[in-house]
Amino acid sequence: xxxxxxxxxxxxxxxxxxxxxxxxxxxxxxxxxxxxxxxxxxxxxxxxxxxxxxxxxxxxxxxxxxxxxxxxxxxxxxxxxxxxxxxxxxxxxxxxxxxxxxxxxxxxxxxxxxxxxxxxxxxxxxxxxxxxxxxxxxxxxxxxxxxxxxxxxxxxxxxxxxxxxxxxxxxxxxxxxxxxxxxxxxxxxxxxxxxxxxxxxxxxxxxxxxxxxxxxxxxxxxxxxxxxxxxxxxxxxxxxxxxxxxxxxxxxxxxxxxxxxxxxxxxxxxxxxxxxxxxxxxxxxxxxxxxxxxxxxxxxxxxxxxxxxxxxxxxxxxxxxxxxxxxxxxxxxxxxxxxxxxxxxxxxxxxxxxxxxxxxxxxxxxxxxx
Ligand code: XIL
Numbered sequence: 001x002x003x004x005x006x007x008x009x010x011x012x013x014x015x016x017x018x019x020x021x022x023x024x025x026x027x028x029x030x031x032x033x034x035x036x037x038x039x040x041x042x043x044x045x046x047x048x049x050x051x052x053x054x055x056x057x058x059x060x061x062x063x064x065x066x067x068x069x070x071x072x073x074x075x076x077x078x079x080x081x082x083x084x085x086x087x088x089x090x091x092x093x094x095x096x097x098x099x100x101x102x103x104x105x106x107x108x109x110x111x112x113x114x115x116x117x118x119x120x121x122x123x124x125x126x127x128x129x130x131x132x133x134x135x136x137x138x139x140x141x142x143x144x145x146x147x148x149x150x151x152x153x154x155x156x157x158x159x160x161x162x163x164x165x166x167x168x169x170x171x172x173x174x175x176x177x178x179x180x181x182x183x184x185x186x187x188x189x190x191x192x193x194x195x196x197x198x199x200x201x202x203x204x205x206x207x208x209x210x211x212x213x214x215x216x217x218x219x220x221x222x223x224x225x226x227x228x229x230x231x232x233x234x235x236x237x238x239x240x241x242x243x244x245x246x247x248x249x250x251x252x253x254x255x256x257x258x259x260x261x262x263x264x265x266x267x268x269x270x271x272x273x274x275x276x277x278x279x280x281x282x283x284x285x286x287x288x289x290x291x292x293x294x295x296x297x298x299x300x301x302x303x304x305x306x307x308x309x310x311x312x313x314x315x316x317x318x319x320x321x322x323x324x325x326x327x328x329x330x331x332x333x334x335x336x337x338x339x340x341x342x343x344x345x346x347x348x349x350x351x352x353x354x355x356x357x358x359x360x361x362x363x364x365x366x367x368x369x370x
Contacts, residue, residue: 034345035069037360042369043309044316045359046070046109048278051093053326054100060323063350070107070152072277072318073097074328077110078118082143085122086135089142098150109277109318110151112158112207113140114191116177123178132182137194144198153203153275155243156195157188161208161228163220173224188228189237196238206232207243207277211263212304214256222263226270233270242267243277246304247320250296250343251285257307268313276308278320280343281355284333293342298354301345305362312369317359324348 038045046068054061064071075081076093084090101108114136127135144154162168162175174180179187188206195204206229210221225242232239267274281300283293308314321327323346333341340348345356 033067034356034360034363035067037363038317039069040368041309041363041366043314043363043366044069044107045363046072046107046316046318047322048072048074048111048318048320049322050074050326051076051097054104057325059350060325063346064106064322065104067322067345068106070109070316070318071097071101072109072111074111074320075118077143078112078115079123079139080118080120083120083123083139085120091146094147098147102150107152108147108150110143110147110154111277112155113143113195114156114160114179114187115158116175116179117159119178127178127182129182132179133187133190136179136183136187136191140191140194141198144195144202148199149201151199151202153205153241154195154199155205155207155277156191156239158207159209160188160206161221161224163217163224172227173220174228189232189235192232192237192239203240203273204238205241205243205275205277206239207245209245209247209278211244212246212248212260213252213254214259215254226263226266229267229270229272233272239272241273241275241315243275244308245278245320246276246280247278248281248300248304249285250281250283250293250300252300255300255303257303260304261307261310264308264311264314268311272313274308274311274314276305276314276317279304279317280320280327280329282329282333282343283341284329284335287337290339290342294354297342298358301355302358302362305359306365309362309366312367315369317363319344319359322346323350325350 034045049071051073076097081093082089098108161173163173167175174185192204208225210218229242264274281297283297286293286296321344324342324344325348327343329341329343335341345353345359347353
């Protein structure tokens with residue numbers, strides 16, 4: 001079992017960071033894991049993890065079982081893992097993940113059926129037109145049908161929009177990808193229809209990044225995502241939710257709760273649910289020792305979640321990883337002082353950090369979903 005540490009913030013430390021209430025002080029306000037605290041409000045909490053970790057690392061596995069109601073594999077469902085060649089599927093990792101999750105009563109989210117990244121090398125060739133469309137359709141049908149009835153949701157399309165001129169030349173922001181190039185802009189709606197045919201009940205999600213901050217880039221991104229979702233709904237595509245990745249930066253000050261909250265309301269007004277699908281807060285750019293950085297990270301979690309959970313269409317929160325022992329950010333987010341980064345709710349020894357309290361506190365304060 002995890003031993004919970006009671007942590008209170010020092011007001012001096014917070015003042016030094018320019019942080020104050022309502023985002024600056026936390027204490028453990030509930031008992032039990034984050035999933036229990038989320039569930040008490042009709043929400044869920046989960047995390048992503050690499051396949052195999054639940055079997056390889058007992059301390060980590062115990063933390064996942066204590067804290068989470070749902071898990072997402074970080075790579076097992078991506079094309080480069082599922083598709084060794086055009087004619088073959090390899091479901092070995094994905095099957096194992098699903099079996100382990102179900103054995104432990106955890107719900108599962110599938111990520112991601114269509115993405116411009118994580119494609120196998122053989123897919124780089126000249127597909128084109130009907131062949132690419134058929135390949136995509138068969139991929140979705142086979143994969144979703146295999147896990148029919150076992151998944152809580154699928155990320156059907158991931159990161160299709162990018163407002164930057166280097167990634168898109170289109171007014172709608174659809175960005176360069178094999179699927180856009182070879183199938184055309186209809187690939188998104190087609191993907192949702194194929195997924196729905198293969199599983200009539202699973203929640204189908206459009207998942208994307210960069211929608212949190214108050215900058216012109218994020219403004220454009222929010223507007224383009226909203227347009228895409230509106231078009232999909234108008235066309236009758238079976239999209240059920242927006243996944244907002246929410247990879248945050250603890251040094252970033254441009255979080256505007258009013259603007260962010262309005263965006264959530266706009267998405268909800270389309271009849272869509274919202275999942276905060278890949279939350280983490282990088283402390284790469286925050287100077288200082290771990291306790292100071294932990295304050296900044298917790299502050300960002302608190303600001304994001306207390307605003308997001310106010311919107312009743314938000315149904316759950318997933319952190320991208322659970323413990324700092326395993327975070328995808330280690331690869332590219334190297335601190336100048338070479339200290340390991342601390343972006344997740346548990347530290348590398350599985351002890352709860354201030355971020356944990358910030359997340360738990362946001363759940364405790366959230367309006368109850370009915
Ligand atoms: C990341 C995984 O966590 C890494 O293990 C992998 O090497 C690269 O992809 N947005 C997404 C996720 O939608 O699929 C990415 O996951 C993180 C960013």
